[in-house]
Amino acid sequence: MAQSRSSGEALGASYRLVERIGSGAVGEVWRVEVAATGEDLAAKLLRPEHAEDPAIVERFVRERSVLVALQHPSIVRVRDLIVEGSQLAIVMDLVTGGSGRDLLAANGTLAARDALLLTAETLDALAAAHARGVVHRDVKPDNVLLDGVWRPGRTGAVRVTDFGIASVLAERDRKTTGLLGTPQYMAPESISNGRSGAPADVYGAGVLLYELLSGRTPFAGPGTDFTVAYRHVTSLPPVLDVPAKLWSALETLLAKDPAARPSAAEAAALLRRLSESLPALPPLAPGDAPVDFAEVERPATVVRGSSAASSSATADTVSDAAAPSAGTAGGSVVGEAGREPEPELGQAGSATVIRPLVRPRDTPETAAPEQPAHGRFPRPDWLTNRALAFGALGIVLVAVVVVGAVLWLPSALRHSPTPQASAASATAFQQDRPLPTGLSVTRQARYDRDVGEVTLTLTYSAQASALSGSLLEVVPGIGSGSGCPAVAWSDDSVTAQPNQPSVTGLDVQCGWNLSGATVPAGGQITVTGRVPVKSSSLASGTQSALDAWLQREAAATGKAVGDDGVSGTAYPVQRLQGVQVETPARAVSQTTLPVTLVPVWPSGPDDLDPLYRSPSTGSPSQMLVDVAGGEKGVRFSDGCSGALAVSSDGLVVTALSVAPTCTVRAVVGNFANLESEQFGITTRD
Template sequence: MQLAQTGEALGASYRFSGRVGSGAVGEVWTVTAAADGRTLAAKVLRPEHADDPSLVERFVRERSVLLALQDPQIVMVRDMVVEGPRLAIIMDYVPGGSLRDALQQEAGALRPEDALNVTAEVFDALAAAHARGVTHRDIKPDNVLLARPWSERGQGDVRVSDFGIADVVGERVRQTTGLIGTPQYMPPELISQGRSGPPGDVYSAGVLLYELLAGRTPFAGPGTDFSVAYRHVSAQPPRIPVTDAVWNMLDRLLAKDPDQRPTAREAASTLRRLAPGLAGAAPLARAEAPADFDDVERPATVVRGAFTAAELDAFAAAPQDDGEVPELGEAGSATIARPMPRREVRPPKAVRPPEEDTVPFWRTRKALLLAGTAVLLLAAMVVGFIVLSPAHQAAPQARGERLAAQLQDTALPTGLTVSRSATYEPSTGEVRLTVTYAAQKAPLSGDLLEVVPALAETDACPAVTWDGASAGRNQASITGLDIECGWKVSGLAIPAGGSTQVTAKVPLAPADQQGLDAWLRAGSEATRRAIQDPTVNGTAYPVQRLQNVEVRTPARVVTPSPLTITLIPVWASGADELNPLYVSPASGKPSQMFEAVSGGEKALRFSDACGGALAVDSSGLTVTALQISPQCTVRASVGNFTDLQSPPFSITSRENSVG
C-alpha cells in the first residue's frame, strides 16, 4: 500500500512527485517545494509510527536536533511535516544513487582504493554526528548516497542518509527493549545486550567496508535473520585477500568488544592513510565461503525476544556444523524495527540437599535463628518504609527522557576555545559528554585538564570512559593542581583554525533538563577555577593555564653581537623565570611547553622596534644588535600572543662598554 499519490500535497509547502523506494519504516518520495520549485526527498513514515502519540511528540522535539545536523557528508534534513496521520522528513535529494547501486554496477566488489576512500567519507559523516550526540544505528550501502552517479564520482560525493529515521523511530523501538537495524550489519552488542551507540556505527561501517572490498558481507549466508545476526556474536569474520594493514584495520572495526574499536574520526584518518598504497589494485574476486565460521572463544548470549519463536526454533533445528556451507549470498538490505516484549525473570528456587537426619528443618536451631533474624529485618523494613514514605521524602522524578545541553567557554589567551555538549540517553543510563577544543592562530597540543564532576557534591567522582584521546586521573603530586574529579586528557593535536574532539561516557542519570545543565556548567566552572588558581606553580597544562608571555633582554647589549631574548611564561601565579618558554639564539630543540602553545618555531617571530638598530635574520628567530642606541626594544609574536614587546634596553659599543 502506497503512503502517498503522485501530485498529492504534503503539508502546505510540498507536493509529491514520484516514489523512489520503500523500507521497513516508510517510503521515499521526491517532492517539489512550492516556494521555489526545488526537488527534495521526503521519507514518509508508515501509519503505525504516526499513530503513536509518544513518537509524534518525540518527532517534533527532535526537529531542532536533526535540522542542526549539518555536515558535507550528511544528507541534510530541511523540514519535518506532521499532518494528520502522516509524518514526513524532508531532506535534500541526492540524485547519484546509493552504494548499493554502485556494488551492483560493479558486479561485486569495488577497487580497494575506492572502497577505502568512500568508507573514510562515511566515517567523516559518523564523526560529525557522534560529536553532536546523534547515532545512526543502521549504516549500510543503501543509506550511503552519492551526489553523482558512480561512474562520474569524485571526492566528497558521499552523503549518509537516514540519521533522523534511526534516531526518531529507534527510540520508539528501544522503549520496548527492541532492535532496529539490518541483520547483515548489526553490531554484536545490539544482539547480545539490546543496545548500541557510536561504536555500533563504527562496526556497521566496518561491515560496509568489508562488503565493498569482498562483494559480500562477512556473515552472509543461508538461514533466517537470526542465523545471520547470531554470527556477529559467535563467529569471526572470514579473512579476505587484502594487505595485512587493511585486514588489521578491518579486524579492529569488527571487534566484538566495542571498546576495542577505533572512533569514527580515527577510522577515517587510518583509511585515508592506507588508501594510496592500494592505487591500481584490481577488485577482489568474489570468494567462496569457508567450510565453517571460526567461533569466538566465549560467544555472548542473545537478548531474548529479539527474534520470534519460529525463528529461534528454525535456527535450533538447522544443522550448524555439518556439511559444506555454501557460498555467502548477497547482503540483505532490509531494515528491521522489532520491539522485544519484556519478560519477567524469576530466580530459580534454591534446592536444599536432603538432611541426613529426619528432624524437620523448621524445628532445627538454625531455622529458629533465621526466623528470629527475619522478624527483626521485617521490623526494620517497616520502620524504614514509614521514614521514607512520601510524607518524609519526595519521590524521585522519572528519568526516561532524552536530554541535551551545550556550553561554550570564552577563549583563553593561548587561543583555545572549549565547547561542551552533553546528551543523556535513558536507554543506556549514561551521559555522553563531547568536548570540542578549537584553536585560533596557532596549533595547540599537549595535556588538557577536564573536570567531570558528580551530580551532587556528596557523590563520589563518576567513572569515565574516554574516546578520542588517552586520559587518566589528574595527579596533584605531579601537576600541582589539587582538583576533585579532574582528568588529564593527553595526546591531542588541535590545528590552527581547526578543532578536535574527545568524548566521554559518564554513568549518570540527571533528573531533568535543569539537572543536566547544572552538571555541565559545574564541570566547566570547576575546570576554569583550577586553571586560574593563583596558588598553583609549575608548568602543567600550559595550553589552558598560560596567561601571557613576557619578552626579556639584558639591560645593556654590546654591538655587534646577538641579542639574548628570553620568553617568560606568565601564569595566574605570576611570571615564571625558572621555566622559560624559549631562549634566542636557540640551542637544541624547543621545550615541550613551547611546542604545546605555539606549534613550534614556525609560530615565533621577532622584529626590530628601534629604527634599524637591530637586524633580524630570515628565519625571524635570531636578532643581532648592530647600531648604538640609548633606548631600544624588540617585538615578538609567539602563537596567539601577537603583540609582545620587551622593556627598553641600551646598545653600546665595545669601547664604551670597557670604559
C-alpha cells in the same frame, strides 16, 4: 495505509508530490517539487495511520531536529518539516545517484582504492554526527547515497542518509529496550547487551568496507537473521585476499571490543592513507559466502528468541528511506539474554529491524535435591533434641517479627515520605506552517505533575536565509479563567519581556517579545520557558487539555502576527508577507536603474518604509537585516535578455540598451522569484 497519495497532491503549503520513489516500515519517500521555484527535493512521509501515535510523532519530530543540525557535505541536508493534520513529512535534498547497494549490484566488488575512499567519506559524515552527539545506528550501503553518476576514482559523492534511528550519544551507556539495526551490519555490543554508540557506527563502516571489497558482508551465510547476528559476537570474519596492511585495518574496524576500534575521524584518516598506498590493487572476484566460521576464543552472552513474546512483538521505528534508494521495511523479533540461538526467526537479510527484548529472569534455575535410597533423610549426629528446641524457638521469634512488620509497615509507609521520580504526565506537540520569510516554529509542551508546571519549548528554524530580531509568542493561561501566566524564560540566547503595544503596535494579551534571537540559515534555535499551572487545571483529561492549550497558544500567536489591522514594522520575521520590486516606468539606457524593495505586511505594501533601495546609501534597514541578513541576502538579475547589467555583488542594476519591455528579478532572503512590473528602456532623446 489509511489513505493513498497521488502525484500532484499538495504537501503542506510549499510543495507538490511528483512521484513515489521508495517506501519503508512506517513511511514513503516521494520526489516533491517546490511550488515557488520548481526545485526537486525528496520528502519522507510518515504513514497516516501512525500520525495519531504521540510516541511516533515525537520521534519523528526529534528526527528532524537531529538532522537539521547536521551540516556536512557528506550528509543529506534537511530542508523542512511538514506537520499538518495527519500529514507529517521531512523534506530534504534529492540525491539522484543511487546508493551503495545499487553500486554493489552493478559492479559486484570495487577496487581497493574506491572502496577505501567511499568508506572514508562515510566515516567523515559519521565523525561530524558524533561531534554533535549523534550516532547513526544503521550504517549500511542502503543508507550511503551517491550524488550523481559514480565512476571509478570519483570522490566527494557520498551522502549519508537515514539518521531516523539515531540516538543521542550521551545515552550510549543506557541499555535499549530492544535490538535496533540491520543484522548483517550490527556491532557485537548491540547484539550482546543492546548497547550502541559511536564505536558501533565505526563497526558498521567496517562491514561496509568488507562488503565493497568482497561483494558480501563478513558474516553472511546460511541461517536465520539471528544466526547472522550471532556470528558478529562469536565468530571471526573470513580473511580476504588483500594486502596485510589492508586486512589489519579491516580487523581494527571489526574488533569485537568497542574500545579497540578507532574513532570515526581516525578511521577515515587511516583508510585515506591506505588508499594512497594501494592505488592499483584490482577488485576481488565475488565469492560465495562460507558455510563454517572460525569461533572467537572468549564466550559471549547474546540475545536469543523467546517464542512466547515474539508472537506479540511489533515493529516500532521511524526508519525509512530518506532519498531515492535508501530504506527497507523492518522486521519484528523478540529476544532475551541466553545461551543458545532461537532457530525460527525468519530469513537473514539487510532489512532494518527493531526487536523488543524480554529481560532475563533474576533467579537461576536450581536442581531438586537428590533423595536418599530409603525415601527419607537420615538424622545427622549434630541434630540433637536440644538443637531442635532452640530451632523451634527461633522459628517462633521470626514469626512474631514478621507479623509485627506486616501490621506496622503499612502505617509507617503512610506517614513516611517516599521519594518518587518526577515524571511528565503529558506531552503535546504542534508545528506551524513555514512563514513566507522561511521561519518555522515547532512547539512542545511537557506537563510535570510533581513540579506543577509546563515546560514550553519553542524551536525556531530558518530555511534559505538567516533570521534575526524580535519574535512574538502569545502564552495564554492554562485552564478556564486563568490569567496570563508569569512565564520564566531560561534561555540566554534571547531577552524575554512582555509585548508593549505602544511600541510594537500589536495589542495582544499574554504576548511575549523574545528579542535578540538569531536563527542561522538552514539551522534552528530553541527557547524554553516554564509555565506555572494549578493541578486542578489539568486534573482531568490531562493530555487533551494540554493539546488544546498548545493549539490555543499557536492560534493566538498566528492571529496576532497576521492581523491586517496592524500597521508598523514590528516582528518582521513573522509578519512580512512578501516583497514588491519597484522600478520607474521608464528607464534611460546607459544609466543606473533605481530599484526599491517594498515590504508587504498583512495590511498591504508600505512604500513609505522600504526594505531596501538600490543604489544604496548608508546602512541597510533593520528589517532587511532581520529577514535576509542584510545586503548579502539581496540579489538582482536581468529579466530582459541582456538589456540590463548587474554588478558582481548583485546589488546595482544598470540599463544597457533599448528594450520595449523589461523586468528586474530579485531574491530577498527566503523570497525567491521576485519580479518587477514591466518597464521600458529608451535612449536619452
